[in-house]
Amino acid sequence: MGGDGRRPASFYWLAAFFGLFVLFLYGPTVTTLILSFQGPQGGLTFPLNGLSLFWFGKLWAGLGVVDIWAAFRRSFALGLVVMVLTVTLSFLAGLAFRKRFRGQDFLFLVAVASLIVPSIVVSLGIGLEFRLVDEGVKALAERTGSPWLEGYTTAMGLFTSGLGAHLTWTLPFGLLIMFAVFNRFNPAYEEAARDLGASRWQTVRHVVIPIILPSLIGVALFGFTLSWDEVARSSQAIGGQNTLPLELQGLTTTVTTPEIYALGTLTTGVSLVVIASALALVAVLRRRGARRGSDAGQGLV
Amino acid sequence: MTGDAAGLLGAADSESRAEGRPSAAASEGLAAQERRGRRAGYWQAAPFALVFLLFFLVPLALTIVVSFWEYNEYEIIPAATLQNYGDIFDGCIATLPDLCLAFKTYLSTAKFCVLVWGLTLLIGFTVAYFVAFHVRSITVQTALFLVCTIPFWTSNVIRMISWVPLLGRNGLVNQALVGAGLGDRPLEWLLFSDFSVVLAFVHLYTTFMIVPIFNSMVRIDRSLIEAAHDAGASGWQILWNVVIPLAKPGIAIGSIFVVTLVMGDFVTVGIMGGQQIASVGKVIQVQMSYLQFPAAAANAVVLLGIVLLFIVAMTRLVDIRKEL
Numbered sequence: 001m002g003g004d005g006r007r008p009a010s011f012y013w014l015a016a017f018f019g020l021f022v023l024f025l026y027g028p029t030v031t032t033l034i035l036s037f038q039g040p041q042g043g044l045t046f047p048l049n050g051l052s053l054f055w056f057g058k059l060w061a062g063l064g065v066v067d068i069w070a071a072f073r074r075s076f077a078l079g080l081v082v083m084v085l086t087v088t089l090s091f092l093a094g095l096a097f098r099k100r101f102r103g104q105d106f107l108f109l110v111a112v113a114s115l116i117v118p119s120i121v122v123s124l125g126i127g128l129e130f131r132l133v134d135e136g137v138k139a140l141a142e143r144t145g146s147p148w149l150e151g152y153t154t155a156m157g158l159f160t161s162g163l164g165a166h167l168t169w170t171l172p173f174g175l176l177i178m179f180a181v182f183n184r185f186n187p188a189y190e191e192a193a194r195d196l197g198a199s200r201w202q203t204v205r206h207v208v209i210p211i212i213l214p215s216l217i218g219v220a221l222f223g224f225t226l227s228w229d230e231v232a233r234s235s236q237a238i239g240g241q242n243t244l245p246l247e248l249q250g251l252t253t254t255v256t257t258p259e260i261y262a263l264g265t266l267t268t269g270v271s272l273v274v275i276a277s278a279l280a281l282v283a284v285l286r287r288r289g290a291r292r293g294s295d296a297g298q299g300l301v
Numbered sequence: 302m303t304g305d306a307a308g309l310l311g312a313a314d315s316e317s318r319a320e321g322r323p324s325a326a327a328s329e330g331l332a333a334q335e336r337r338g339r340r341a342g343y344w345q346a347a348p349f350a351l352v353f354l355l356f357f358l359v360p361l362a363l364t365i366v367v368s369f370w371e372y373n374e375y376e377i378i379p380a381a382t383l384q385n386y387g388d389i390f391d392g393c394i395a396t397l398p399d400l401c402l403a404f405k406t407y408l409s410t411a412k413f414c415v416l417v418w419g420l421t422l423l424i425g426f427t428v429a430y431f432v433a434f435h436v437r438s439i440t441v442q443t444a445l446f447l448v449c450t451i452p453f454w455t456s457n458v459i460r461m462i463s464w465v466p467l468l469g470r471n472g473l474v475n476q477a478l479v480g481a482g483l484g485d486r487p488l489e490w491l492l493f494s495d496f497s498v499v500l501a502f503v504h505l506y507t508t509f510m511i512v513p514i515f516n517s518m519v520r521i522d523r524s525l526i527e528a529a530h531d532a533g534a535s536g537w538q539i540l541w542n543v544v545i546p547l548a549k550p551g552i553a554i555g556s557i558f559v560v561t562l563v564m565g566d567f568v569t570v571g572i573m574g575g576q577q578i579a580s581v582g583k584v585i586q587v588q589m590s591y592l593q594f595p596a597a598a599a600n601a602v603v604l605l606g607i608v609l610l611f612i613v614a615m616t617r618l619v620d621i622r623k624e625l
Contacts, residue, residue: 007435010536014431018445021428024504025452028463031473035466045466046473089349096346099339107350114357116557118565118608120582121601125360128367128594164356171352200338225454231568232582236589248458252572264459271455279447 029268036261044258055262066247075244078158079228082166086223087216090174098182115172119232126165127236130156156239165237166227173222181215214282221278225271368598377594385599406579414563417502421559425510433518446515453508461501461572468492493575501573506562510555517551553619561608
């Protein structure tokens with residue numbers, strides 16, 4: 001541990017342990033990635049019977065009764081909306097927490113609680129809430145005979161209950177990141193801007209946002225990827241149309257061909273592209289910040 | 302992304318929330334600006350608060366209310382009955398010392414909690430210790446930390462399925478074992494068993510231990526360790542008497558994450574247990590699918606109560622507030 005350059009024996013043991021852990025972390029996923037390129041005669045396990053894109057082709061053609069591409073589009077759209085809302089709402093809340101407002105401790109506690117309360121409980125609660133709303137609206141429709149409530153079925157859906165369920169999972173991460181960011185944010189920059197006559201909005205727009213942009217990209221990364229893969233909170237709160245991970249969960253018991261690996265490779269691919277773009281963007285911003293001598297990007301990803 | 306990096310999963314000083322007050326000698330203009338700024342704070346926090354009100358607090362309150370309602374095959378009926386709670390623990394006292402279904406389910410979930418907690422703590426602590434104390438370059442530290450967190454941003458379901466080609470009857474592990482003459486028949490308990498459930502949990506949730514523990518560790522003042530070293534402490538003594546006590550808040554946060562995730566799980570137990578293993582979360586899910594909402598709500602309230610008790614116990618043991 002000293003700074004004398006020579007590594008203690010424990011370093012090598014721990015490095016080996018770390019290596020094994022990384023193998024454990026990535027090994028299985030890499031295995032399915034390889035198996036998704038199985039030949040047409042290949043099965044769910046090794047050996048590989050040739051290499052082909054056969055199963056991707058089958059996936060492209062559709063997976064039986066499940067419209068996998070519709071689910072793909074739905075999940076992607078939901079992920080984008082969750083991403084935008086997570087960044088916007090966490091950023092605004094982050095600004096609010098820097099000032100003092102009544103109930104801030106309670107709000108913080110609620111956000112952390114939302115992270116810790118089991119997802120099935122949150123999902124059940126949202127499901128119940130929307131069912132009760134539906135019953136209320138239906139009762140109202142019957143009583144009033146109102147024409148616009150005619151044909152009402154449910155308020156549950158991807159962009160109502162589903163969106164809410166995802167936000168209860170992504171927003172706490174967003175807030176915690178904003179805390180870490182504003183923790184080390186030097187208010188002198190804002191004071192300087194104000195002294196130079198910038199309005200509050202101009203200060204936020206031209207000073208605060210550019211400085212914390214890498215962190216906002218990090219929040220966006222959490223927002224999209226956590227929504228893209230969400231299962232537990234969506235399960236009871238998504239309504240009639242499933243997201244991709246929910247379809248995938250259902251398929252684990254019915255599909256017995258490498259098609260499911262192809263689907264896995266595809267969804268993991270989307271996640272990895274998003275992660276890589278976010279990290280690359282952060283790296284570029286940091287380099288640019290460093291060149292210009294600002295401390296932009298001193299925060300975390 | 303190193304250093305306090307791991308604000309990711311649980312670090313932010315409460316001081317940050319008290320910032321931004323001008324000096325005592327604030328002019329009137331500043332005071333007015335301050336007032337405006339403070340008012341702005343409310344509308345800035347409002348959308349965030351509204352989401353949690355609509356999709357967290359109200360649903361939880363409704364769950365508690367509905368857990369006292371009655372139900373039949375067609376509808377749920379407002380009432381004030383303890384019937385649903387009675388049903389959960391039906392016959393549990395009478396059949397003792399034999400365990401009723403509810404106790405068996407909770408015991409099975411508790412077993413997973415303990416095993417997964419122990420394993421993720423051991424692995425997570427070791428990994429975090431290596432990255433925090435043995436890696437000297439900040440860049441390498443950041444890179445290794447990222448390597449540990451990237452899987453967290455990919456799909457859990459896919460990470461579970463990916464064990465199938467390894468652990469299945471004709472999977473790689475069995476092929477290797479039989480091939481090496483270590484067994485004449487493939488092992489059946491590798492997949493769709495308690496073993497595979499624990500393995501998948503450890504695979505999925507070790508990150509939740511690594512990040513907060515790493516975050517605690519990088520905040521430890523290195524001079525404390527040098528002082529211990531100079532005073533003649535051995536490596537193990539430093540670990541036991543300096544590092545572990547100072548990493549306790551991180552350990553506590555990681556433990557809360559892991560234990561609550563396992564307690565409420567139904568996806569991992571479902572997929573990795575071949576839909577054969579019971580868990581509290583699964584019971585709730587099944588009751589929801591049969592539209593027995595009050596029964597599901599009662600189970601959810603019991604689960605929530607146990608989770609809260611656990612968190613209270615943890616916060617009594619370790620002062621987490623320092624980390625939050």
